[in-house]
Amino acid sequence: MSPSDEKAWRCSVCGYIHYGDTAPEACTICNTKSIDFKRIEVAIRPEARAPGKERVLVIGAGIAGISAAEEVRNHAPEAEIILIAKEDEFPYYRINLTRLLAGEIEEQVLPLRPTDWFETYRIEFMKGVAVKDLVLAEKALRIEDGTVIQYDKLIVATGAHPSIPPLAGTGLDGVFTAQTIEDARDILNTIKPGANVVCIGGGILGLEAAGAMAKRGCHVTVLEAFDYLMPRQMNPAGSEVLKKHLGTLGIEVLTSAMSDCLVGDGHISGVHLKRGMLIPADVVLLTAGDRANAELLQAAGLAVNKGVLVDNFLRTSNPDIYAVGDVAEHDGIRYGAWAAAMYQGKIAGMNAAGIPTEFGGIPRSHMLKVLGKPMLSIGVVTPPDGSYHMIEDHPDNNGYRMFMFRDGCIVGCLLIGKLKLLKAVRKAIQARSNLSELLGQKPTAQDVADFLSAM
Ligand SMILES: Cc1cc2nc3c(=O)[nH]c(=O)nc-3n(C[C@H](O)[C@H](O)[C@H](O)COP(=O)(O)OP(=O)(O)OC[C@H]3O[C@@H](n4cnc5c(N)ncnc54)[C@H](O)[C@@H]3O)c2cc1C
Known part of the structure; x- marks a missing residue:
């Protein structure tokens, strides 16, 4: 079969692209079911390589870096994997820091993996070490003490840093x-x-x-x-x-x-x-807000916009270097979100291990913690032009729901108060479900909610 005869299927939850006559039983990346895969046009993908004893370096031990390193090990048992991280901490759930601030959880529940994980996965963990620069000609990077470490494949998962507003006084105590x-x-x-x-x-x-x-x-x-x-x-x-x-x-x-x-x-x-x-x-x-920690790659001459530019294989403009998570920009989007960072990490890990794997993009979605009022924001929530149609209401007086449509498809949603529709909405947006027939009946927000619940 020539590559152009191959069928391709996109996971509507994590954006993973699967090749084969049928959708897989479960998604390799996020484990979602076959039914959540949608047939898509095929792009020609590279040949798989036999996993070897290559050295894969991962910079950054957030969720993107950890997921990447784990996936390299899952698919390349002989690879040498080194994870280099600036923070002198074992990897932790960054998303739960606000819960820690609120007193909802203790620090002990923050670690992402048990401390023996590195040994189990045979990953060398260089903690509290900042990478200073890349030496592309030597396929190497230099860490802060001047040591040069070479790589066969490099996965950059350096995340983002807070934007400091240009105001006098930001250096004051407190x-x-x-x-x-x-x-x-x-x-x-x-x-x-x-x-x-x-x-x-x-x-x-x-x-x-x-x-x-x-x-x-x-x-x-x-x-x-x-x-x-x-x-x-x-x-x-x-x-x-x-x-x-x-x-x-x-x-x-x-x-x-x-x-x-x-x-x-x-x-x-x-x-x-x-x-x-x-x-x-x-x-x-x-x-x-925050900004991508893209300076290493920018200084090395790689293409950077809001983040480091990557293709569907999460390759940067240098084919041996991948970028994932908050540092990366895929198809115009720097997600800045946990789930996207995890999925991208896994996909880049598979690619670095020699298994060509694509990320097809996912709708941006956000939820609020700590405030005691559930909120979901997904997809397009403010219409960029007149081609969008919005249906909204305020259920129970202090809640809000808004459904955004374009060309008969639901493309965005806001829910405040109750999130019962969360799964249905996410699925309908990701699968680009067509609701033209319903829209023809000039539905209320309640009609849309009922329709989505029954899908
Ligand atoms: C308080 C808080 C709450 C959040 N809540 C949510 C939420 O509820 N839902 C959600 O989807 N997202 C949330 N986010 C965003 C989410 O945490 C990020 O999208 C996600 O952590 C990105 O993961 P990452 O691995 O790409 O980057 P990071 O987690 O930022 O990890 C990058 C790591 O790379 C290291 N690094 C950087 N430069 C170097 C270098 N030169 N050398 C070595 N190491 C380096 C950094 O020190 C850092 O440890 C939240 C973020 C914060 C800060």
Whole structure:
């Protein structure tokens, strides 16, 4: 069979592309069932290589790096695998840091894998070591003490770092980011009940951090420069529902609130807004988004945009180097999300082990933790042009649901309050299900919800 005769199937949950006459019984990457695979046009894929004794280096021990290293071992028993990580910690659930801040969990439950995992998987773990640069001509990288380590395949999973707004005073004591376990420990060692905490940035991280600080008995103010909360994942109507809910938790939200500077005499004492207000602060959390840790690859001359550019095989512009997780940009999207980082890590691991495997992209989706009000944002939630059609309502007065359609297909959804539809919505969006017939009947949001539940 020539490659062009091959049939291809895309997993609607993780984006994995399977080749064969039929969809697989279960997805290799996320274990979802055959029914969730959809037939797609075939791209010609490279030949598989026999797994050898190659050396695979992985930079970064977050979920993307760990998943990649694990998958290399699963498919290349003889490979030498080295995982290099800047943080001097065993890999942990970064997504649960806000739960730790809120006091919902203890540090002991944060590790991603047991400490003997490295031995079991025969992975050399260089912890607390930063990679300084790549020497492409030698297929090598240099770590901070000057040691040069060569690779046959390199998987870059260096994640992202918090954006620090260009404001005076961000270096004052009491000003923190919330990206690492060390950040969380520093915050917990500083805050006290009754403290004034200001979160600069009203995206998901800012709101979860605000919820966590409120649970610790702090007075919390969220400053969002945009005119509504979570502008990347929410629409104004949904944001208003969230804002009201935050009010019930004692969290004050100021939108269109541009910070001017942070003030204090050694320690932070307040945040000046451009509109002339001074918000008192004993602690400031900088939660205004993040940026890809792409500098290693950029300095080496690889193609970088918002993240390191990768193709469907998660290869960068250098065929021996893969990039996955928060550092990578696939098909215009830098996901910045746990599940995508895990799936991409696994797929790059298989590719590095010699098994050509493609990532077909997944709809972006986000949920909120800590705040005690479930929220799902998936796919397109603010229409980029007039070709989209939105159906919304406010069930139970303090909830919200919105379904976004284009060309008869559901392409996005917001749910606040109840998430019973989560699975059905995700499946319908990923499978690009056509709901034209229903839309012809001018349905209400309740009709759409009933239809999706019955699918
Ligand atoms: C507090 C918080 C809560 C979150 N909650 C959610 C959530 O609920 N749902 C969700 O989907 N996503 C959430 N996210 C985002 C999610 O955690 C990330 O998308 C995911 O962790 C990305 O994984 P990664 O492996 O790509 O990168 P990371 O987890 O960032 O790991 C990258 C690692 O690479 C290391 N590194 C960087 N440069 C070097 C170098 N030069 N040398 C060696 N090592 C290096 C870094 O130190 C880091 O340890 C949250 C993020 C934060 C910070």
